[in-house]
Amino acid sequence: MEHEIFKAGAYTAKVYRCNTAVVGSGAAGFNAADRLWQFGQRDIVLVTENRAGGTSRNTGSDKQTYYKLTLSGGDPDSVREMADTLFAGRCVDGDIALCEAALSTQCFLKLVELGVPFPRNRYGEYIGYKTDHDPRRRAVILPCARPRSRPSAS
Numbered sequence: 511m512e513h514e515i516f517k518a519g520a521y522t523a524k525v526y527r528c529n530t531a532v533v534g535s536g537a538a539g540f541n542a543a544d545r546l547w548q549f550g551q552r553d554i555v556l557v558t559e560n561r562a563g564g565t566s567r568n569t570g571s572d573k574q575t576y577y578k579l580t581l582s583g584g585d586p587d588s589v590r591e592m593a594d595t596l597f598a599g600r601c602v603d604g605d606i607a608l609c610e611a612a613l614s615t616q617c618f619l620k621l622v623e624l625g626v627p628f629p630r631n632r633y634g635e636y637i638g639y640k641t642d643h644d645p646r647r648r649a650v651i652l653p654c655a656r657p658r659s660r661p662s663a664s
Contacts, residue, residue, distance in 0.1 A: 533557045575651060578614040580638060590608075590611075
């Protein structure tokens with residue numbers, strides 16, 4: 511990373527140059543930086559207001575819930591069905607919904623690999639629960655979250 515001093519009138523600022531800037535220090539930001547590092551990118555800057563911040567850690571809503579394809583029980587699920595559910599909420603574009611659904615398991619398992627202790631049942635399945643607008647048990651409470659009610663383990 512390179513930096514230089516920029517002056518404009520009475521103002522002075524440091525200007526940093528890097529190959530890649532990752533904005534945010536939540537689960538997505540740290541995962542992006544980690545993945546870039548794995549692929550050999552070493553010139554990375556993490557831009558954040560608070561290194562221990564991030565939506566996943568600091569909100570009191572479903573933002574503390576991770577959504578993924580169903581990974582327990584006998585309920586059928588598919589990438590297309592999850593994408594349709596995300597799209598039906600009218601808050602995400604169809605192509606983005608498909609990408610989120612298709613990569614949800616891979617990204618979830620990356621967090622597991624990094625040591626996030628998601629809840630499991632006695633068989634080792636990553637248990638989920640239904641949220642208000644999702645017909646499947648795709649939601650998993652992030653361990654740092656304090657759920658309002660205990661999710662079902664089925």
